[in-house]
Amino acid sequence: MQTIILAAGxxxxxxxxxxxxxxxxxxxxxxxxxxxxxxxxxxxxxALVVVVGFRSELITKKYSDLSYVYNDRYDRTNTxxxxxxxxxxxxEDDTLWLNGDVVFDGDILRLIQxxxxxxxxxxxxxxCGAEEIKYSVDRRGAVLNISKTVCxxxxxxxxxxxxxxxxxxxxxxxxxxxxxxxxxERAIELAIERGVSFLPVDIGDNYCVEIDFEEDLHKVKExxxx
Numbered sequence: 001m002q003t004i005i006l007a008a009g010x011x012x013x014x015x016x017x018x019x020x021x022x023x024x025x026x027x028x029x030x031x032x033x034x035x036x037x038x039x040x041x042x043x044x045x046x047a048l049v050v051v052v053g054f055r056s057e058l059i060t061k062k063y064s065d066l067s068y069v070y071n072d073r074y075d076r077t078n079t080x081x082x083x084x085x086x087x088x089x090x091x092e093d094d095t096l097w098l099n100g101d102v103v104f105d106g107d108i109l110r111l112i113q114x115x116x117x118x119x120x121x122x123x124x125x126x127x128c129g130a131e132e133i134k135y136s137v138d139r140r141g142a143v144l145n146i147s148k149t150v151c152x153x154x155x156x157x158x159x160x161x162x163x164x165x166x167x168x169x170x171x172x173x174x175x176x177x178x179x180x181x182x183x184x185e186r187a188i189e190l191a192i193e194r195g196v197s198f199l200p201v202d203i204g205d206n207y208c209v210e211i212d213f214e215e216d217l218h219k220v221k222e223x224x225x226x
Contacts (some may be wrong), residue, residue, distance in 0.1 A: 001044045004086045004183075005035060007100030008053030008074040013174050013212055020056055020211060021100040022062065026224040031103055031211065032063065038106035040212040041143045049090055050100070051082040074178070080178035080187055087172050092165060101160035103220050104208040112162055117126075120162040121146065121188070125155035125202050131212060133157040135183055135200060143198040146185045154200075157185065159207045167196045192213075 011020040032050075039045055041080060049067045052059050053074025060068055069086045071077065083097060085206040096112065105180035106121060121143055123135060134153025138144040146157055161184075163171055212216050 001042075002047040002049070002090055003039055003045050004052045004090070005032070005048070005099040005206065006070040006081065006082045006097065007032065007059060008051045008056075008078050008082045009079075010016070010054040011101065011212075014214060017055070019052070019056075019059055021050075022058055022100075023211065023217060025103060025220045029104050029224070031101060034103055035098070035100070036063075038104065038109060038178070041106050042109050042112075045096070046089065049086050051086050053082070064198075065146060069154075072166075077180045078183050080175050080184045081180055083184045084172065084175040084178075086170070087175065089110065091167055094162070094165050095168060095202050096160075096162045098161070099210060101211045102159045102208065103211065104111070104158070104160065104203075105206040108160060108203050108206045108208060108216055113205070115201060116198060117164070117199065119167055119197060120201050121163055121198050121209075122138075122158050122160040123155050123200045124158055124208060128153070128156040133159070133183070135150040141199070143188070143192065143200050146188050146198075147183075155202075157200075158203060159210050160208075161188075161198075163198075167191070170194055170196055 007021040022030050024030055051069045053071040061123040071082045071085055071090050134149050134150040135146045135157050136144045171191045178186050210219050
C-alpha cells in the first residue's frame with residue numbers, strides 16, 4: 001500500500017505564511033508530524049509521497065527524508081490536480097490518500113484492515129457546516145454523492161480515503177477529467193458513475209479535525225493541551 005499526503009495548498013482562509021502541514025498544534029509538533037507518526041504504525045504502508053506547492057522548501061527542508069511531488073500550479077489548482085500529479089509518478093498499488101491539514105487519531109487507519117476488500121471514504125456521521133464535504137449513500141449503503149453541495153447529507157467526509165489497486169486506473173482517468181478548481185471528491189463521483197464503489201466508514205468517537213479556519217486550529221491546540 002502507498003500513501004499520498006496532499007499538502008500543496010496555501011490555506012488562504014487561515015492567513016498564515018507557512019503551509020498548513022507545518023502549523024504547530026502542540027509544542028514542537030506540526031500537523032505533518034502527527035500524520036507521519038500515525039502512518040508509521042501501519043506496517044502495510046510501503047511508500048509515502050507528499051505533494052507540495054506553496055512554500056514547498058519549508059516542508060522539504062524540515063522533512064528531508066521524504067519523497068515529494070511538486071505542484072507548480074498550486075495557486076491555480078485544487079486537490080484533484082495534486083492527487084493526479086502524485087498518482088502519475090507513483091506505483092499502481094492500493095492507495096491511501098489524505099489532506100495535509102487533517103489531524104486524526106491513528107486508530108482510524110486501522111479501520112482499513114477491517115475492510116480490506118473495499119474502497120473507503122472515512123466519514124463522521126452527523127450535522128456539518130456549509131464548507132464541509134458531505135456525502136449521501138445509495139440503497140446498498142455505498143457512497144452515492146460526495147461534495148460540499150450534497151443536500152441532506154449523512155455527515156462529513158473527513159479527508160482520508162483508500163482505493164484498491166484494481167480501481168485506480170478508472171479513478172486516475174476521472175481525476176484527469178476534472179477542472180483545475182475541482183476537489184478530488186469530484187473524481188470520486190465520476191468514478192462512482194462508472195461503477196466504482198466506495199464504502200463510507202464511520203470513524204465513530206475517534207478524533208479527527210480538518211483545519212480550515214483559525215477556530216479549527218484553536219480547537220485542535222486545546223485538544224492536545226488537554
